[in-house]
Amino acid sequence: MPYPPSMQESLALVEATRPQRLHETFPMLSPSEKQDLLRRFHPDYIQAAMREIRVGPNKGDRTPLELAALLEGPSRLYGVRLDLGRVDYDTDVLVIGGGGAGCSAAILAEEHGAKVLIATKLRLGDANTMMAQGGIQAADKPNDSPMLHYLDVMGGGGYVNDPDLVEALVRDAPGVILWLENLGVMFDKEPDGTMRTIHGGGTCRRRMHSARDYTGAEIMRTLRDEVRSRPAIEVLEFSPALELLLDESGQVAGAVLQNLETEEYLVVRAKTVVIATGGSGRLHYQGFATTNHYGATGDGLVMAYRVGARLSFIDTMQYHPTGAAYPEQIVGLLVTEKVRGLGAQVLNVQGKQFVFPRETRDAESAAIIREVKERGLGVRTPSGMEGVWLDSPMIDIIHGPGTVQRELPAMVRQFARFNIDITKEPMLVYPTLHYQNGGVAIRPDGSTGVLNLFVAGEASGGVHGRNRLMGNSLLDVVVYGRRAGRAAAERAKEVRLGRLTLAHVEEWERARRNAGLEDGMPSPLVLPRYARRAREA
């Protein structure tokens, strides 16, 4: 479906203004302009979309309505009679989640002598890591330093990030790139081995490493292959965790899983548990479309919360500025920030720039929302959605013919499936729900306030403050997956477990009733409710 006649007029303006725009740089926002823009247009600031949590460690804190309902929900195991004396799997380290953080954690735990079980809801590797396109940051060039990376992360996050976590992130980054390379990841390089690096939103140095625009997929499939190479790591697919298990002393001691196909419950006894369940985009906060994979339902937050782990920064989500807005079939799909990194501008219906293309994601998104909602300068699609143009054809003009095909093959293919040639035509985009900035509060070794419980990756909170920069989530999952895996294996050597119990599920229900909560949707959610039931109201 090429662009319909109703969008052609605006398309012509984009082409007409292109020669002139090639020589124009739209000014960056000043710090005060940026603050004002965020307050007025960023979805995090919409008060009606948030509320206070009424029970548990974060009682009184604000979070989106959809997440609050799940955090407050009754356990799926409440009232279920389970014989916890019959243990199905006995392991040192249980890793919940099979994405980039989970696989990294499993590999490091195995290297530190642990027997490891990965339990994952879908297939190993079905995760947001697989979908990350643009890149992974690391300050490894001579003109760059971990200190500059630190500065970018703190400034991008609003100066509220946990400094110890940021330090670990930037310090480990170069080593992580080398580790991945030794596992066989094919980073983009010059013939002499120099990394081909570009800018991302909010970076002061070109430190974005990439593997074409399949960076996350390349990292994920390599980690997955490495996990499969290690017999001491067992993998259970289609077996989500529903609840953590404690022992009578109150330390974490495993989890109850459910086989999604047979619906059988499985009891796992583990000396330590790493939660690496990723984010929650499939909760569709404020009705936003999402870039996230099917399983991103925030299960790990719910399970950790029920055993007393504290969450941080759960009132802030990241809306990626450029989700596809046309065609209808791929609305919400990520259009990588690398498109702007390579020089494409963002344009309104008149073909005019209205924002510097590489503001941090929160500001870039807010500017697009303002252009459409307040100024009425968006482009309307036949389904009634509105968006702005992302002028990808500029890239070949700036960097030479063939650049788009070489650097953005995934994007070219995605749009070609719908007869849009992004080397010649721009893409229509609108902000899309992309990332959970916060999560379970962790320390630099991935440990939490709950004994034997570790968390890594998007399920954790504090590294990115209130806004994550491009290329720091792939980095985060590997840095903190490795750290949590190592720490979980070391801790497992000291742990002595007592009798397994789900008494905390009963306690949780009492706490809910005391807070005046009666019904509620059982959580974790596990799978989004997308099936239409024609006979249900």
Place this chain on the structure above:
Amino acid sequence: MDKPELIPIHIMGKRYLVPPSLTIQKAMEYAGYTLVRGCGCRGGFCGACATVYRLGSDYKLRIGLACQTVVEPEMYLAQIPSFPARRPQYRLEELKPTLGQLLALYPELMRCLSCGTCTKACPQNLDVRDYMAAAMRGDIAAVADKSFDCIMCGLCTARCPAEEVQYNIAILCRRLYGRYLAPRSRHLIERVAEVEAGQYDEALAAMKRMPVEELRKQYNARDIEPE
């Protein structure tokens, strides 16, 4: 707005009426399925939703990703959520980037008939036959390059008359290339050594102690490297 006409499709032999604008994946959900297998990233990257279909009375078998393919009238479809493809045990650090290595792990490699069924089956439009030919020549760099966009959905393997496991051979070649054949990055190795020697410890500790106002000042005064 007028309600669009619904069209008939056949999911694993059952007929359903669905709106014509939907992808196969959304059409299955419209039909009432809660997807467990056969659904992953929903964005064309993970290979979970490999689908085989036929149209009306046409004999031709077509392939696609359920999350990326729009339904058509009288589509008969089934998903290939899992395929018993072989993957030998190996440790990358013990391997060599040679043809002999590929043959030791995948002795069936030379059974390839170059029939091209795999190429026809690839939803990424990769020339699988071509990279298999490169593998048979032991040109690991070429396999790595030509197979790079593989999403490992397994359709090539499911359709192969020679029982090859193309996508597993391809990832082995990419990993061999990344570890052994790609040019090493001198600046990366040097930076890692500096970090490990503690060269940045003091400066990072100082930044952690810095009051927010000072951090803000430094952030706003950063010089930005040109494009």
